[in-house]
Amino acid sequence: MKSPRSPRPRWYLVAALAALGLAVTACGSSDPGASGKAGSTSINFSLGYGADSLFAPMYYAEGKGLYEAEGLQVRIQPSGGTAQVLTRIEAGQAQLGVADSSSVIKAIADQDTPVIIIAVLLDHSPSVTATQKSSGITDIAGLKGKSLGDSPAGGMWQRTPALLGANGLTVADIKRVPINQGVNSALLAGKVDAVNNYAETFAGSADKLNLIPWFEQGVDPVGDVLIVNKDWAKKNPDAVRAFVKATMTGLQKSIADPATAAEVLAKAAQSTDPGYFSDGIELLEPFWTTSGTTTSERWAATQELNVKYLGQTKTLTEDQIFTAEYLPK
Numbered sequence: 122m123k124s125p126r127s128p129r130p131r132w133y134l135v136a137a138l139a140a141l142g143l144a145v146t147a148c149g150s151s152d153p154g155a156s157g158k159a160g161s162t163s164i165n166f167s168l169g170y171g172a173d174s175l176f177a178p179m180y181y182a183e184g185k186g187l188y189e190a191e192g193l194q195v196r197i198q199p200s201g202g203t204a205q206v207l208t209r210i211e212a213g214q215a216q217l218g219v220a221d222s223s224s225v226i227k228a229i230a231d232q233d234t235p236v237i238i239i240a241v242l243l244d245h246s247p248s249v250t251a252t253q254k255s256s257g258i259t260d261i262a263g264l265k266g267k268s269l270g271d272s273p274a275g276g277m278w279q280r281t282p283a284l285l286g287a288n289g290l291t292v293a294d295i296k297r298v299p300i301n302q303g304v305n306s307a308l309l310a311g312k313v314d315a316v317n318n319y320a321e322t323f324a325g326s327a328d329k330l331n332l333i334p335w336f337e338q339g340v341d342p343v344g345d346v347l348i349v350n351k352d353w354a355k356k357n358p359d360a361v362r363a364f365v366k367a368t369m370t371g372l373q374k375s376i377a378d379p380a381t382a383a384e385v386l387a388k389a390a391q392s393t394d395p396g397y398f399s400d401g402i403e404l405l406e407p408f409w410t411t412s413g414t415t416t417s418e419r420w421a422a423t424q425e426l427n428v429k430y431l432g433q434t435k436t437l438t439e440d441q442i443f444t445a446e447y448l449p450k
Contacts, residue, residue, distance in 0.1 A: 161192045162360040167206040167218035171199040172390035174321040174401025175345060176219065177382045178242065182371030184385035191363035197389075206348075207234050216353045217364060221246065222343040222423055223276060226442050227433045230424075236348045238443040240365050242372060243344025244410035244419070245336035247320040248277055250284075251308055252331045258315060259331050261288035261338045267314035268296040270307050277317040279430050280340060287339025320408065321401035334407060342423040343415055344408055354447070361447045365413070369449060373411055379403055413448045 168176055179197060182188050188195040198215055200206055203224040209215040211234055219242065228234040250269070252258040258267065261284055271278045278299075282292055298313050308316040309326060323330060335341065347368065354361045375382035383399035392398075420439050427433035 161189070161194050162357065162363075163194045163196070164188075164217060164360065164364060165196050165198055165209075165215040166364075167198045167200050167209045167215035169200060169203050169206055169220055172386050172392075172398075174324065174383075174386065174398050174405060175243075175247070175319075177375040177379075177386055177398070177402050178368050178372035179219065180371075180385050180389050181375050181382045182367045184388070185371070185374070187367040187370055188364070191367045193360060193363055193367070195364070207236065210234075210236055210348065210350045213350065213353075215350075216357075217347065217349045217361075219345055219347055221276070222346045223427055223431060225346060225348055226424060226437065227427050227431055229442055230427075230437050231432075231434050235351045237351050237354070237441075238346045239349050239354070239361060239447045240347040240369065240413040241343060241410055241415050242346060243405070243408045244412075244415050245334070245408045246342045246344040247405055247408045248280075248317065248335040248340070249320045249323075250315050250317050250333045250335070250338075251305070251323060252315045252333070253308065253311070254329060254331055256314060256331075260333060261285065262290065264315055265290055265294045268298050269315045269317065270298040270300045270304055270313035271317040272301060272304055273299045274301070276431060280342075280426060281317065283426060283430055284335055284338060284340045320404045324397050324401035324404060327400065327404055332404070336408075340426070341419070342426050343419050349447075358447070362449075365447045366449045369411065369413055372409065375402055376406065376409060376411070414443075414445055 166179065172180060183195055183197060198209070200209065203220040206215070206218040206220050207225070207228050210218050222238065225236065225238060229236065250261060258264065271281065285291055285294065300307050304316045304318050305322060305326065307313050309329070320332060320334070323332060347365065349361055379399045379402040380395070382402055383395040386398040387393070387395035417439055420443060424433065424436050428436060
C-alpha cells in the first residue's frame with residue numbers, strides 16, 4: 122500500500138515537516154473528539170503525503186475557515202503513504218484521512234482495518250499514461266514496441282497488464298522500464314517513450330505532453346476517497362457530517378476557483394509557485410466528483426481489479442466499504 126505517486130520536490134518535505142509540527146501543537150490535545158476552542162471538535166486528518174493539488178479541498182476548507190465554521194478544529198497531518206494513513210487511523214492517532222480507494226478496500230478485506238469510505242473525491246483514479254506530443258502516441262494501443270517507464274513500488278505497475286489487455290496488447294508487446302525516482306523526468310528527457318503516473322504530477326509540463334487517462338482506456342477504478350475510523354464515526358456522527366460537508370464545499374470552491382485554492386496550497390507547502398498547484402487542480406478536473414459517491418458497478422469493478430492484480434483475497438459487499446450516511450443531504 123505504499124503510495125505510488127512519484128517523488129516530490131524538496132519543498133514537499135519542508136511542508137510536510139512544518140505541517141506535522143503544526144498538527145502536533147495546534148490544538149494542544151491529540152485525543153480524538155477532544156474539545157477544542159469554544160467547544161469545537163478536534164480532528165486529526167491524515168494525508169498520504171505533503172501538500173498537493175489532490176488535497177486542495179481539505180487545504181481550502183482549513184485555510185478559508187470552512188471547518189471552523191462547522192465547529193471543527195482540523196489538524197492536517199502529512200504522512201509517508203497510504204499505509205501510514207491507515208495505521209494512524211486504526212491506532213487512533215488520526216480520526217479521518219484521504220487515500221486511494223483500491224488500497225483502502227484491500228486493507229478492509231485482507232486486514233479487517235476498521236475504516237469505512239464516507240465520500241468519493243475522485244470518481245476515477247487519476248492514473249494516466251503520458252507521452253511526448255512529438256511522439257504521436259495518443260492512446261494505449263500506440264505503445265506497441267515502445268518503452269514504458271513506471272515505479273515498480275506502485276499500484277499502476279501492477280495494473281499495467283490490465284491496461285494493456287484492454288487495448289489488445291500484452292506486457293510482451295512493450296519494453297517495461299522500472300524507474301524508482303524521477304519517472305516524469307525520464308519522459309521529458311527522452312529516456313523512455315511513455316510513463317505511468319498521476320495526472321496532477323505533470324503540472325508545469327502538461328503542455329508538452331499527451332496525457333492518456335486510464336479510465337478512457339478501459340481501466341477505471343474509483344479514485345481517492347475520504348475515510349474515517351468506524352468506531353469514532355459512531356461516537357461522533359455530527360462531527361463526521363460537518364467534516365464531509367466542509368470538505369465537499371472546499372472541493373466545489375477549488376474547482377470553481379483553482380487560483381485561490383492554489384494560493385492556499387502554496388502557503389501550506391511553503392512554495393512560491395501557486396501556478397504549479399493551479400495547474401494540478403485543473404489537470405484533475407476530469408477525475409473529480411462533487412457528488413461524493415459513485416455507482417455499485419464502479420465499486421465492483423474496483424474490487425475485480427484488486428482481486429486480479431493487487432492480491433485482494435476476498436470480495437466485500439458495498440456496505441462493508443462505503444456509506445453515504447455522512448454525505449450532505
